Amino acid sequence: MAFFQMKKMILAWTFRTPVTTKYPFEPRKICPGSRGRLDIKISDCIFCSLCAKRCPTQALDVDKVNKKWHIDRLRCISCGYCVEVCPKKCLHLTGDHGIPTVTKDMETF
Numbered sequence: 001m002a003f004f005q006m007k008k009m010i011l012a013w014t015f016r017t018p019v020t021t022k023y024p025f026e027p028r029k030i031c032p033g034s035r036g037r038l039d040i041k042i043s044d045c046i047f048c049s050l051c052a053k054r055c056p057t058q059a060l061d062v063d064k065v066n067k068k069w070h071i072d073r074l075r076c077i078s079c080g081y082c083v084e085v086c087p088k089k090c091l092h093l094t095g096d097h098g099i100p101t102v103t104k105d106m107e108t109f
């Protein structure tokens with residue numbers, strides 16, 4: 001009896017569609033209410049550093065002299081504190097998660 005039950009189970013699992021997806025090659029389904037990833041409209045940034053000072057994970061680095069804004073994607077937890085504090089409203093959390101990071105390099109804008 002157990003043999004037939006096992007055979008039935010093997011057949012069922014052989015022909016059912018996979019529950020996983022080939023992320024990142026197939027776009028991931030966005031969960032409602034997801035905060036996604038942080039994005040910046042760099043043309044509006046005044047490099048005041050308030051976002052970097054407020055960030056609880058030290059994911060941001062602002063270079064006022066060279067007018068560069070850096071983010072460590074592996075540190076960002078999408079909390080949105082930097083979005084709240086930005087005086088120019090140039091930061092926002094997108095609905096998507098983007099391409100996953102595989103290196104510890106900072107992303108520069």
Ligand code: SF4
Nearest residue numbers: 045046048049051086
């Ligand atoms: S708080 Fe806003 S304006 Fe200031 S450095 Fe950050 S992103 Fe730029």
Ligand code: SF4
Nearest residue numbers: 055076077079080082
């Ligand atoms: S969303 Fe939160 S963790 Fe990410 S950079 Fe802004 S303050 Fe830091």
